[in-house]
Amino acid sequence: IAGITQAPTSQILAAGRRMTLRCTQDMRHNAMYWYRQDLGLGLRLIHYSNTAGTTGKGEVPDGYSVSRANTDDFPLTLASAVPSQTSVYFCASKTLPGAHNEQFFGPGTRLTVL
Amino acid sequence: DQQVKQNSPSLSVQEGRISILNCDYTNSMFDYFLWYKKYPAEGPTFLISISSIKDKNEDGRFTVFLNKSAKHLSLHIVPSQPGDSAVYFCAASGQGGATNKLIFGTGTLLAVQP
Numbered sequence: 001i002a003g004i005t006q007a008p009t010s011q012i013l014a015a016g017r018r019m020t021l022r023c024t025q026d027m028r029h030n031a032m033y034w035y036r037q038d039l040g041l042g043l044r045l046i047h048y049s050n051t052a053g054t055t056g057k058g059e060v061p062d063g064y065s066v067s068r069a070n071t072d073d074f075p076l077t078l079a080s081a082v083p084s085q086t087s088v089y090f091c092a093s094k095t096l097p098g099a100h101n102e103q104f105f106g107p108g109t110r111l112t113v114l
Numbered sequence: 115d116q117q118v119k120q121n122s123p124s125l126s127v128q129e130g131r132i133s134i135l136n137c138d139y140t141n142s143m144f145d146y147f148l149w150y151k152k153y154p155a156e157g158p159t160f161l162i163s164i165s166s167i168k169d170k171n172e173d174g175r176f177t178v179f180l181n182k183s184a185k186h187l188s189l190h191i192v193p194s195q196p197g198d199s200a201v202y203f204c205a206a207s208g209q210g211g212a213t214n215k216l217i218f219g220t221g222t223l224l225a226v227q228p
Contacts, residue, residue, distance in 0.1 A: 040220060041220060042120075042218045043218040045215060045217075058215070090157050102148055102163065108157050
């Protein structure tokens with residue numbers, strides 16, 4: 001693999017179900033991020049991790065959890081999905097420390113919660 | 115409170131003409147700005163960036179201008195091509211520990227007509 005991969009590509013989920021979105025990068029980037037993209041709201045940060053073993057909350061963390069057991073993987077879990085979590089989810093990564101180098105994004109996961 | 119604003123949800127221009135996409139920000143601590151381009155069903159890709167110590171950065175057909183006093187930046191695409199049709203997001207990052215995170219605008223959909 002090269003870059004960032006996300007799985008699944010899309011998913012339809014019943015409300016109340018648990019779901020984990022997967023993200024893997026092979027660039028050995030320290031920092032990883034989860035965003036959701038909603039029409040009219042742009043990209044909003046859910047959670048981030050500056051290095052393996054650490055995580056932090058973004059703008060819209062409620063209802064989501066993350067873990068960072070190693071450098072490459074950064075899964076996002078919805079413990080009990082609700083319809084308002086219907087969105088397109090993007091994982092991203094970047095090198096740290098770094099002046100302001102850009103974040104690299106995965107292809108996204110389209111999630112529909114019914 | 116939207117710290118990074120893109121007030122034009124969409125823009126349509128003729129092929130060969132100039133496209134100007136605008137972005138305003140409210141946080142004076144932002145010191146680095148980026149533009150991302152996003153095609154449907156793909157993740158955002160980095161396009162061009164500018165540091166607050168500059169007022170212009172150019173890369174081929176793409177130029178970003180920064181007006182710090184007005185807290186305004188713009189992306190110029192000259193000449194515009196049909197392949198430039200995409201959603202463009204501006205993003206900003208701050209100083210110190212805040213350099214790890216980006217704040218995105220809501221995006222502008224550019225349509226370049228052949």
